[in-house]
Amino acid sequence: MFAQILIDGFAISALYALGAVGFSLMFGVSGVLNLAHGATMVVAAVTAWVVAGQFAANSWLAAIAGTAAGIITAFATYFLVVRPIQRSRSVPAAEKEIFVLTGTLLWGIMIQEAVAYFYTDNPKTVRPLITGVMQIGGVRTPTNELLIAVICWAVIGLLWLLVNRSKAGKVLLAASINPRALTILGFELSRVYLMVWAIYGVLAGIAGVLLATFLGASSAQASQLTASAFSIVVLGGLGSVAGSLLAAYVVGYLETATAYLISPVYRTIPALILLVVVVYVRPRGLLGRR
Amino acid sequence: MNARSFLMAALASLLAGVSQADTKEPIKIGVISEESAIAGAGISKAAQVAADEINAAGGIDGRKLELVLYDDHSSAADAVRAFQRAVSQDKVVAVVGTYITEVALALMPWAARSHVPFITTGAASTEISRHVHDDYDKNKYTFHAHTTSVGAADSICNSVKELLQPKYSIKTGVVLSEDAAWTTPLDAEYLECLPKIGVKVLDHIRFSADTSDFTPIYNKIEAEKPDVIFTGLSHVGVQPTVQWAQQQVPIPMVGYSSQATSGTFWKDTNGAAAGVITFAVAAQGADLTPKSKPFVDAFVKRFGDAPPYAGFTTYDTIYFLTEAIKRAGSTDGDKLVTALEKTDYTGTIGRIEFNGRDAEFTHAMKYGPEFVRGIMLQWQDGRQITLWPKSAPQTKVMFPAFTHLQHP
Numbered sequence: 140m141f142a143q144i145l146i147d148g149f150a151i152s153a154l155y156a157l158g159a160v161g162f163s164l165m166f167g168v169s170g171v172l173n174l175a176h177g178a179t180m181v182v183a184a185v186t187a188w189v190v191a192g193q194f195a196a197n198s199w200l201a202a203i204a205g206t207a208a209g210i211i212t213a214f215a216t217y218f219l220v221v222r223p224i225q226r227s228r229s230v231p232a233a234e235k236e237i238f239v240l241t242g243t244l245l246w247g248i249m250i251q252e253a254v255a256y257f258y259t260d261n262p263k264t265v266r267p268l269i270t271g272v273m274q275i276g277g278v279r280t281p282t283n284e285l286l287i288a289v290i291c292w293a294v295i296g297l298l299w300l301l302v303n304r305s306k307a308g309k310v311l312l313a314a315s316i317n318p319r320a321l322t323i324l325g326f327e328l329s330r331v332y333l334m335v336w337a338i339y340g341v342l343a344g345i346a347g348v349l350l351a352t353f354l355g356a357s358s359a360q361a362s363q364l365t366a367s368a369f370s371i372v373v374l375g376g377l378g379s380v381a382g383s384l385l386a387a388y389v390v391g392y393l394e395t396a397t398a399y400l401i402s403p404v405y406r407t408i409p410a411l412i413l414l415v416v417v418v419y420v421r422p423r424g425l426l427g428r429r
Numbered sequence: 430m431n432a433r434s435f436l437m438a439a440l441a442s443l444l445a446g447v448s449q450a451d452t453k454e455p456i457k458i459g460v461i462s463e464e465s466a467i468a469g470a471g472i473s474k475a476a477q478v479a480a481d482e483i484n485a486a487g488g489i490d491g492r493k494l495e496l497v498l499y500d501d502h503s504s505a506a507d508a509v510r511a512f513q514r515a516v517s518q519d520k521v522v523a524v525v526g527t528y529i530t531e532v533a534l535a536l537m538p539w540a541a542r543s544h545v546p547f548i549t550t551g552a553a554s555t556e557i558s559r560h561v562h563d564d565y566d567k568n569k570y571t572f573h574a575h576t577t578s579v580g581a582a583d584s585i586c587n588s589v590k591e592l593l594q595p596k597y598s599i600k601t602g603v604v605l606s607e608d609a610a611w612t613t614p615l616d617a618e619y620l621e622c623l624p625k626i627g628v629k630v631l632d633h634i635r636f637s638a639d640t641s642d643f644t645p646i647y648n649k650i651e652a653e654k655p656d657v658i659f660t661g662l663s664h665v666g667v668q669p670t671v672q673w674a675q676q677q678v679p680i681p682m683v684g685y686s687s688q689a690t691s692g693t694f695w696k697d698t699n700g701a702a703a704g705v706i707t708f709a710v711a712a713q714g715a716d717l718t719p720k721s722k723p724f725v726d727a728f729v730k731r732f733g734d735a736p737p738y739a740g741f742t743t744y745d746t747i748y749f750l751t752e753a754i755k756r757a758g759s760t761d762g763d764k765l766v767t768a769l770e771k772t773d774y775t776g777t778i779g780r781i782e783f784n785g786r787d788a789e790f791t792h793a794m795k796y797g798p799e800f801v802r803g804i805m806l807q808w809q810d811g812r813q814i815t816l817w818p819k820s821a822p823q824t825k826v827m828f829p830a831f832t833h834l835q836h837p
Contacts, residue, residue, distance in 0.1 A: 147644050192696050255465035260503075261688065262667040266699040272677050281675045354641045355668040358465070363639070398645040404608075404637045 142276040144392070144399050150284040152391025153291035154349055158364065159371040159383045160295060161342030167315040167378035168335045171239055175216050175247030176343060177364030178254075183209035183347030184356035185254055188263035198266045202348045205265070209344020210337060212250070217336045220246045247361060254358040262357035265348065287349050294345055295384070298338070302380075311335060315378065370414050376427025385425055389413070455488075455495035456760060458750065459515035460743075461508050461526035461536070464500040467691045468528040468551055468663075471740035473498050476525060478727050479747035489754055494747075497521055505535035512536050516543045522760035523548065525746050528739045530554040530610040533571075540570040544762035546769060548572040550746050551739035553611040553663075555579050558790035565786050569766050572783060573793040574746045575739070576803050578611050578661075580796040581685050581708045582618035585659070588708075588805040588817040589683065590626040592826065597834050599656040603680075604633045605646070606661030615661045615685060623659065631655050638664040643672045651678060656834070660684035660707070667697050674701035677831035684708065692735030695811045702808035704829040706816065710803045711741040711778040715815040717804065721777040745776030778803075 162176050173179075187205030190196050196204070220242045224230055230238050254260075267283035274280070302308035313321045314331045322328055350356045350364075371390055375382030390410045398406045417424065460476045463469025473496075480494045488494055497519045499511035508527060515521045516539075524540070527533050528551025537560055540547035547570055549557065555577045561568045576584070593599055604619045606612040616633060623630050631653045636646060650658060658680050662669060666688025673682060683706040688694055690709035694702050711717055713725045713735035724744050728736040736744070749772045754760060757768035770792075774781045779801035783792050794801050798818070805817035809827050816826060828834045 143648060147642075151642065191699070252465075259467050259470065260465040261467055261693075261697055262665075263697060264667055264671045264699055264701070267675060270675075272675075279677065281677075283675065355671055357667075360641070395642075395645070398642065399648070403640055403642075403645050404635075406640070406642075 140399060142278050144395050146275055146278050146280055146284075147399075148388075148392040148395035150288045150353070151395060152388040153288040154346060154353065155367065155371055155391050156384050156387035157291040157294060157342060157349070158346040159368045159375070159387050160298065160380055161339040161346070162368040163372045163375070163378060163380050163383040164298075164311075164342075165335060165339045166372065167380065168311050169314070169332050170236065171221055172236075172243070172369070173216060173221075173339070174240060174244040174365055174369075175212075175220075175250060176368050177361035177366075178247040178250035178358075179209055179212045179216065179340070179343045180347030180350060180364050181254055181356055181358050181361045182212045182250060183344040184265070184351035185258055185263050185358070187265045187348045187351055189258070191265055198268050198352070201265055202268065202345075202352075205348035205351070206341060206344035209342075209347055210340030213336050213340030213343065216243060216246060217332070222332075247365065251358045251361040254361075258358070260357050260359040262355040262360075263351055264355040265351040267352045283352060287353055290345070290349060294342065298342070298380075301338075307334060370411070372424075374414050374417055374424055376424030379424065379426045382424055382426030389425075453492055455493040456754060457495045457497055457519060457521040458747070459497050459499065459512070459519065459521035459524040459526075461499045461501050461511045461515070461524060461532075463503045463528065463532075466503060466528070467693060468687065468737045468739045469503070471691075471737035472526050472528065472550060472743045474732055475724075475728065475736055475740035475744040476747050478724070478731060479744045482727075483747070483751055489751055494751060499526075501527065501532060503529060503532070505529075505532045508532045509535055509539060512539045512543075512547075516545050521545065522754065522762075523750055523765060525550060525743060525750065527552060528575075530556065533557055533573075534560075534610070537568055537571045541567045544570060546570050546572065546750075546762060546765050548574050548746050548750065548769075550574045550742040553578045553581065553615070555614045555790055555793070556610060558784070558793035562786075562789065562791035565791065569786075569792070570762060571792060572769055573790075574749075574781065575742050575794070576708075576710050576796065576801060577790055577793050578613075578615035578685075579618045579790075580793075580801075581803060582615050582622055583796070584803050584805065584817075585619075585684055585708050586622035586626050589628070589657075592805070592817055593657075593683070594626065596826070597656070599628055601631050601655045602628045602657045602659050603631050603650050603653060603655040604659045604661070605650065605684075606635050607638045607640075607663065607665055608635045609638055609664060611663065612661040619659055619661075619684075628657070630659075640665065641668060643669045644676060647673065647676060647678045650680065655680060658682045658684070660686050662689075663687035666694070670694075670698050670705060671701040674698070674703070674829065674831075679831055679833045681828045681832045681834050682706070687738070689808065690806070690813075691737040692813065695808060700811065703810070704808065704827060704832065706805060706807045706826075708803050709806055710738045710801065712738065712804060712806050712813050712815070714813060715804045715806070717779050718775055718777060720775070724777045741777045745774065745778055745781060748776060749774040749781055 183205040186208035187201040190204040191201035224238045269282045271282045371386045375386030393410045462472035501508035523546040525548050530552040533549040533552035557573045686707040689707040753768035757764040782795045806813045
């Protein structure tokens with residue numbers, strides 16, 4: 140049982156981490172809480188499903204198409220919703236954040252309804268990238284589950300390299316710390332934002348596709364996916380990527396342990412209680428800066 | 430087109446509509462469905478197929494049948510608003526629809542208040558007919574044109590006895606159902622009828638319909654070592670099936686997996702459906718009556734995919750409702766109820782008659798081999814193969830290689 144929880148929780152948590160990291164990065168760098176996050180993941184998942192089914196493509200090609208759809212959706216969110224609000228003269232500066240929040244929320248609902256309209260709200264699943272099962276410590280584990288954990292960590296690792304080892308990444312970091320200073324140094328903030336939306340699209344796209352190969356994704360889940368990323372990010376500390384990773388594992392293991400030890404019906408409850416407690420006791424989150 | 434000519438055109442078409450209505454007023458039927466669910470979308474589509482056929486054949490005594498379609502977004506509140514609008518504004522004479530028991534139960538009181546017959550074509554719980562039975566004078570306006578969960582469980586038990594027991598001698602099972610109104614009577618009947626066919630129920634698991642990870646559930650079931658998992662799934666279906674196949678849970682799934690009755694289920698699960706056995710009131714290829722195949726063909730031709738179960742029942746419902754309107758010679762609600770109670774119509778799902786006032790399930794369809802008792806089908810190589818009550822001569826039951834029930 141213990142090994143089971145350990146293995147099962149690891150894959151789920153890795154997926155949560157990948158989903159939340161982009162969300163967190165976005166907030167850290169550009170101050171945008173993208174409430175169309177779940178819808179973006181669902182678009183990626185459904186696109187992968189459509190490409191795999193309609194065009195009889197293999198799983199990898201479908202995964203690439205799904206990720207591309209994630210990037211396109213992210214840019215659409217930025218250009219159609221977020222940037223017009225940020226640049227609008229009729230929205231007072233103090234209210235921009237709440238407008239972006241509302242805008243992305245409504246945009247997410249529109250995407251969700253459109254997906255439901257064209258492809259129903261039935262969950263879609265993409266054929267696993269690798270089929271078959273293997274025994275790990277006596278636990279029969281689908282090989283795909285392992286692969287998902289590996290891909291998630293590889294992508295997160297690449298992101299870490301990008302942020303900490305490349306010039307572009309340093310610009311991102313700087314933008315999250317002091318955007319005004321960055322503009323004084325001659326960097327174009329709008330290009331930084333473009334980059335962060337592109338990275339976000341890749342992360343959300345991959346997370347969506349992996350979700351579709353693992354648990355399946357449906358348009359009806361969009362708001363739940365946003366809520367899950369949101370609570371992980373709040374738990375970890377807004378804008379702290381390391382905090383999000385930690386929180387993803389706390390939530391993932393808490394849920395899995397609850398499902399095994401108590402009942403699958405109560406799966407999400409302890410994590411939500413923890414969230415409430417953290418917000419009370421340590422409002423900046425586990426690893427939050429302020 | 431400039432604004433003026435557009436206005437003129439609009440006015441002209443409006444006038445044309447009015448003059449047409451003057452000559453022969455259509456009879457309106459409201460259809461409330463769930464357009465983003467496969468079963469729900471099948472309701473409105475099948476109703477359109479039936480209405481077009483009826484109108485092509487002359488309508489109802491020369492009057493056209495007109496459908497007014499509403500999407501309830503799987504919400505009881507939206508469905509109630511649609512019902513109110515259908516009755517007060519659109520002046521429908523009857524309402525057909527919904528595959529969700531909770532929604533059907535919410536509409537019953539409105540049918541009672543407005544004296545407008547309401548026929549649910551996809552819901553399954555016996556709660557619906559129990560309300561009609563317990564307060565007939567008030568609730569007699571509701572009819573239930575889909576097999577009840579109790580009937581479904583009986584068909585599942587009977588088919589297991591006839592189909593699987595001789596070959597595999599199943600001794601134990603676990604009942605696995607989503608927590609919803611329709612599975613309460615289903616599970617109760619499972620617990621009653623399974624022991625009668627020699628299957629001991631080791632565990633009875635109900636899970637929340639928003640579950641996405643089924644691993645813990647399957648692990649628990651596997652530890653109990655049952656021969657078969659008896660299912661009650663409708664709001665979920667793709668996810669438990671895909672995870673069952675991916676995790677290679679060695680126990681076959683037999684029972685009622687409502688999404689698996691839809692023709693797109695193979696595609697939705699990427700073939701993980703292989704070996705799943707489910708009850709359905711009807712499906713493509715079962716050809717229960719001479720009317721089944723022509724309907725499936727017409728539906729496929731028009732919409733591309735085969736009709737889901739609620740499509741079959743809705744298609745039949747529009748027909749027997751039309752007959753009832755003719756019989757009643759009126760669109761008065763009370764007269765329609767009396768006429769509907771006299772329904773004896775053989776449609777695509779079998780012979781439809783409704784239980785009377787004194788029967789246990791008032792206004793539910795009569796259940797049995799001479800009436801409607803549904804089918805059992807299995808997904809094999811991308812196709813739904815009908816196993817029961819009668820199958821093609823060469824048909825075999827086939828379970829995936831990872832399950833422990835193999836060919837003896």
